[in-house]
Amino acid sequence: MDIQEFDAWASALLDIPRFAKVDDSLNGLQVGRSGGPVEKVAFAVDACLESIRRAREAGAQALFVHHGLFWGKPVAITGGMRRRVAELLAADMALYACHLPLDAHPELGNNAVLARMLGLSDIQPFGEYHGVKLGLKGRLEPALSLDEAQRRVLPAGDAPRALLPFGPKSITTAAVVSGGAAFESLQAIAEGLDLYVTGEPSHSVYHAAMEAGLNFIAAGHYATETHGVKAVAERAARELGLRTVFIEYPTGL
CATH class of the missing domain: 3.40.1390.30 (NIF3 (NGG1p interacting factor 3)-like)
Structure with missing residues (x-):
C-alpha cells in the first residue's frame, strides 16, 4: 500500500x-x-x-x-x-x-486499554472535553485495593508520578483518562467515584481529592499513552500485513 x-x-x-x-x-x-x-x-x-x-x-x-x-x-x-x-x-x-481520536477509540484507544488493564466492567464514556468524552468509567468486581490498582496500570517495576490515597480502601468504581488530564478528576469527584487514573498530577486538585475522598493515581503521561499506538500497530500488522516496530523513548513524566 x-x-x-x-x-x-x-x-x-x-x-x-x-x-x-x-x-x-x-x-x-x-x-x-x-x-x-x-x-x-x-x-x-x-x-x-x-x-x-x-x-x-x-x-x-x-x-x-x-x-x-x-x-x-x-x-x-x-x-x-x-x-x-x-x-x-x-x-x-x-x-x-x-491525538484525541487515539485517546477516545472504544477498542484501540489509550483509555480503552487502560480500562481493560484495570479490569473495569459496565464501562461507560467519561471525562468531557469540548463536548466529547475521551475517557471511560466503570465498576470493579471484585473490589480492588489501591496497591492492586497501581500494579495493574503501571509498567512493571514503575512508580506512580503521584499517588493520592484519599479514597476508600476497597475500590469498586473508577475512571481513566490518559495523559495530562488531572482536572478531569473533578468530574470523578462529582460522580462519586472511588478512583481516578490519569497520566499527570496537578497541585491544583490535591485538596479537592483529599476533601472529597478520591483515590488518584498519576501513572505517567508517557506511560499511559503508549497503549494506543501499540494497539494500532498490532491492528496494522494483522489487517494490512505491514511490518511494524514500536519506538520506546520514555520521558519519565
Missing part, C-alpha cells in the same frame, strides 16, 4: 474527522513522502528527533505518533522543528499523527 491508502485506513479506523473541531492536533498525515510502497511503519508516542532517527534506522517508510508536530497554529520551521522535518524529508518518511 502507499501512504494515501494507509491514511484512508487509519482515518476511517480511528474516526479522525469527528475530532476536527475539538483537537488542536493536525490529525492525520502531517508530512508526506515522495511515493512508493509503505511496507514498514514505526510507532511512537512523540514525534521527537530521536523517535524519527530510530524509525529511519529501522527502515520504516512512515512514523505513526500520538503527539505530532503541528498543533492548531502556524509554526516556523526553524531550530528543533527544522531538524525534525529535515530528518523526515531526508529519510523520505511520512509522519502520521493521531
